[in-house]
Amino acid sequence: MRLEFDILTLFPNMFQGPLQESILKRAMEAGIVAVRVHNIRDYAPGKHRQTDDTPYGGGGGMVMKPEPIWNAAEAVLGEDIARRGQDVAVVLMSPQGRLFSHAVARELARYRRIVLICGRYEGVDERIRELLATDEISIGDYVLSGGELPAMVVVEAVTRLLPGVLGDPGATFEDSHAEGLLEYPQYTRPAEFRGLKVPEELLSGNHAEVVRWRREQSLRRTLERRPDLLKKANLTAADREFLRRLGWGEGEDADGQD
Numbered sequence: 036m037r038l039e040f041d042i043l044t045l046f047p048n049m050f051q052g053p054l055q056e057s058i059l060k061r062a063m064e065a066g067i068v069a070v071r072v073h074n075i076r077d078y079a080p081g082k083h084r085q086t087d088d089t090p091y092g093g094g095g096g097m098v099m100k101p102e103p104i105w106n107a108a109e110a111v112l113g114e115d116i117a118r119r120g121q122d123v124a125v126v127l128m129s130p131q132g133r134l135f136s137h138a139v140a141r142e143l144a145r146y147r148r149i150v151l152i153c154g155r156y157e158g159v160d161e162r163i164r165e166l167l168a169t170d171e172i173s174i175g176d177y178v179l180s181g182g183e184l185p186a187m188v189v190v191e192a193v194t195r196l197l198p199g200v201l202g203d204p205g206a207t208f209e210d211s212h213a214e215g216l217l218e219y220p221q222y223t224r225p226a227e228f229r230g231l232k233v234p235e236e237l238l239s240g241n242h243a244e245v246v247r248w249r250r251e252q253s254l255r256r257t258l259e260r261r262p263d264l265l266k267k268a269n270l271t272a273a274d275r276e277f278l279r280r281l282g283w284g285e286g287e288d289a290d291g292q293d
């Protein structure tokens with residue numbers, strides 16, 4: 036097994052659909068990835084298996100108790116709990132975490148095991164962050180009701196990067212963000228749809244021409260939509276020249292070196 040995910044959640048049923056479809060399903064069947072979902076409630080002590088409680092200091096809402104989450108991680112990881120931060124990551128899903136990105140997905144794809152902790156309510160007792168988590172990830176600057184959807188986002192983005200998951204091994208290299216640029220526009224048959232024709236360069240059969248067109252479209256699109264990405268992108272001298280002709284650098288960052 037290449038990479039094992041363990042998801043700790045109060046709502047395990049939320050994962051049923053996404054894990055049983057398409058690329059994730061095939062990656063699991065191929066033994067490239069394992070995704071196990073654990074109900075935190077099963078690890079809560081006491082007759083009532085209480086998983087949340089009122090916040091110290093008052094205020095509304097409930098906070099997830101630390102013991103059930105700690106117990107779940109200990110039971111699920113076994114001896115691997117000592118390997119946290121080495122080849123095992125324990126990630127707390129949180130709107131306060133570092134922003135998830137292609138680069139972070141790549142980082143995570145290097146681990147052997149990843150535990151994803153899904154919060155609910157007002158969040159998770161701070162001591163889980165301090166004692167158990169090795170990472171804290173947010174999927175964007177907005178607040179969801181729980182960490183389940185963010186955990187699915189992480190599982191899917193990381194799994195796509197594992198060797199053997201996608202039919203075309205080169206596919207992820209050209210995806211948007213993989214090389215710091217947005218991907219070029221994609222077309223398929225028919226060659227004309229409602230008066231709009233597929234660009235001639237793509238129909239030319241000239242491979243070099245197709246490569247040039249795609250690169251330029253990728254640069255143009257990134258400049259138009261996400262000029263911030265160009266600062267960190269891997270650009271050749273020809274790329275820079277092309278961008279300058281489009282007006283890039285007529286302000287700050289003219290050389291794109293910073």
Ligand SMILES: C[S@@+](CC[C@H](N)C(=O)[O-])C[C@H]1O[C@@H](n2cnc3c(N)ncnc32)[C@H](O)[C@@H]1O
Nearest residue numbers: 128129130154157158173174178179181182185
């Ligand atoms: C309603 S939120 C709690 C927000 C918390 N009170 C705060 O202000 O930071 C409940 C849970 O949803 C998850 N969550 C919400 N938004 C998220 C985001 N943008 N990225 C990752 N996880 C998120 C986290 O696991 C969080 O503990």
